[in-house]
Amino acid sequence: xxxxxxxxxxxxxxxxxxxxxxxxxxxxxxxxxxxxxxxxxxxxxxxxxxxxxxxxxxxxxxxxxxxxxxxxxxxxxxxxxxxxxxxxxxxxxxxxxxxxxxxxxxxxxxxxxxxxxxxxxxxxxxxxxxxxxxxxxxxxxxxxxxxxxxxxxxxxxxxxxxxxxxxxxxxxxxxxxxxxxxxxxxxxxxxxxxxxxxxxxxxxxxxxxxxxxxxxxxxxxxxxxxxxxxxxxxxxxxxxxxxxxxxxxxxxxxxxxxxxxxxxxxxxxxxxxxxxxxxxxxxxxxxxxxxxxxxxxxxxxxxxxxxxxxxxxxxxxxxxxxxxxxxxxxxxxxxxxxxxxxxxxxxxxxxxxxxxxxxxxxx
Numbered sequence: 603x604x605x606x607x608x609x610x611x612x613x614x615x616x617x618x619x620x621x622x623x624x625x626x627x628x629x630x631x632x633x634x635x636x637x638x639x640x641x642x643x644x645x646x647x648x649x650x651x652x653x654x655x656x657x658x659x660x661x662x663x664x665x666x667x668x669x670x671x672x673x674x675x676x677x678x679x680x681x682x683x684x685x686x687x688x689x690x691x692x693x694x695x696x697x698x699x700x701x702x703x704x705x706x707x708x709x710x711x712x713x714x715x716x717x718x719x720x721x722x723x724x725x726x727x728x729x730x731x732x733x734x735x736x737x738x739x740x741x742x743x744x745x746x747x748x749x750x751x752x753x754x755x756x757x758x759x760x761x762x763x764x765x766x767x768x769x770x771x772x773x774x775x776x777x778x779x780x781x782x783x784x785x786x787x788x789x790x791x792x793x794x795x796x797x798x799x800x801x802x803x804x805x806x807x808x809x810x811x812x813x814x815x816x817x818x819x820x821x822x823x824x825x826x827x828x829x830x831x832x833x834x835x836x837x838x839x840x841x842x843x844x845x846x847x848x849x850x851x852x853x854x855x856x857x858x859x860x861x862x863x864x865x866x867x868x869x870x871x872x873x874x875x876x877x878x879x880x881x882x883x884x885x886x887x888x889x890x891x892x893x894x895x896x897x898x899x900x901x902x903x904x905x906x907x908x909x910x911x912x913x914x915x916x917x918x919x920x921x922x923x924x925x926x927x928x929x930x931x932x933x934x935x936x937x938x939x940x941x942x943x944x945x946x947x948x949x950x951x952x953x954x955x956x957x958x959x960x961x962x963x964x965x
Contacts, residue, residue, distance in 0.1 A: 610820040614827065631782045632839055635775060650734050651677045653687040653696040662707035669745055670700070676737070691724050698723050698734045771844045776927035777900035779833045783862045784894065784920050786829055789887040791821070791870025796883040799874070818955075822867060829863045830856065837931075850934035857937060858930060861947045862923040868954025869919075875961030899924045922946040 652670060656663045670678050679696055681687040687699040699722040709717045721738055723731035798804050840846045848855060869890070877883035895901075897911070898920030907915060915921050926943035929935035937944065 607820075610823045612820075614824050631778045631836055635771075635778045635836065635840060636843065650675060650698070650737060651679065651696045652734070652738070653679045653681050653690055653699040654702070655681045655684050655687050655699065656702045657684075657704045658702050658706040660707035662710050663702045666702060666706075666745065669741060673741065688722055691722055694724070694727070697727070697730050698738060700738065769844075771840070772846050772932050773903075773928065774901070775837065775840045775844075775846055776931050777898075777924050779836055779859070780862065780898065780920055780924040780927055781895060781900050782832060782836065783829055783859065783923065784866050784891060784898075786832070787825060787863055787866035788870045788873065788891055789884070791825070791867050792873035792877060792883040792887045793880055795871065795874035796877045797880040800879050818871075822864065825867060826860055826863050830859055833859050846931075848931050850930040851936070854930045854937045854940075855927065858923065858926045858940075858943075858947075861944065861951065862919070862926075865919045865923070865947045865950040865954060868951055868958055871958035872954060872961060875958060894918060894920045897921070917946065919947055919950045 654667055654670065656667060667678070667680075670676055679690070681690065681699070684699075684701055687696070687701070690696045691699050701720040701722070703717075703719070706717055706719075719742065721735060723735065725731070795804070837846075837848065870887070873883055873886050873890070877886055897907075897915050898904075898918050899915075900920070904912075904915050904921055904925075922943040926940050926947070929940055929943075
């Protein structure tokens with residue numbers, strides 16, 4: 603037990619002496635969080651900008667324009683000419699252009715044929731255009747029904763459900779914490795252990811009465827302390843700058859930080875075992891970690907990925923770590939409801955250390 607504590611303290615001293623490493627392992631995720639949080643934005647609302655050209659200039663056309671202006675989700679910009687509005691659509695200044703044609707009021711009052719209102723959109727931005735056209739169709743359809751005093755046979759009762767407001771920065775911070783845990787443990791352990799083996803430090807340890815389990819336990823304890831402190835600092839900085847908060851239990855958050863640390867540490871030991879020297883350990887760790895950043899849901903939802911890649915993503919440890927941290931921080935989900943995430947990370951932990959014990963070499 604004494605050897606365990608001495609090794610743990612020795613590892614913490616090594617971390618403390620190498621202040622440059624600590625500084626940059628913390629600085630990189632913080633800078634990334636600040637950059638994405640500031641540039642991409644902290645909101646999650648969608649605002650539709652619609653241009654309107656009124657060629658009729660009648661009371662009916664003014665009523666129609668007023669209807670769009672009163673809609674909170676739509677920002678309207680007036681244009682004098684259709685060509686001017688089309689240019690704005692092409693440049694991306696507006697998403698849609700609505701043209702109220704000459705004779706609109708007269709045709710509406712006549713009621714013989716339905717009035718046609720051209721709506722121009724950018725074919726290169728179909729996603730936004732389709733959403734905007736759906737909104738515009740809904741508004742005009744409702745307006746048309748009111749004009750003819752239409753009484754529907756079946757109506758929809760609107761029942762609002764109060765939901766949590768999740769901004770992109772709320773989604774991002776747990777992913778940044780997961781990325782930091784992966785990088786610090788998988789890359790850090792692989793590089794440090796392989797360097798110690800090359801310098802003969804592990805061989806000298808093997809010549810003592812020190813057990814391999816004691817050495818690994820000390821490594822685990824020191825890195826758990828380091829990762830816990832760094833994760834806490836990232837969350838606190840995000841709270842100060844972006845006003846995020848942890849909805850769920852801090853105990854659950856710490857539990858998944860520890861579980862993720864152990865899972866990725868086991869992978870780090872595997873890499874350290876198969877790498878012949880520190881120079882090869884870095885590229886191997888990078889080869890594994892780089893795809894995980896994009897497949898693990900760190901920067902965007904996993905559900906947005908193609909269907910064919912979902913089975914692969916669903917077995918990755920960082921995907922379940924990111925998911926567990928988000929569920930805990932953003933939604934307040936309890937540990938008992940995150941059984942899948944716990945099980946997958948646990949399997950990686952046990953399987954990783956089992957394989958690491960097989961490939962690990964003292965010299």
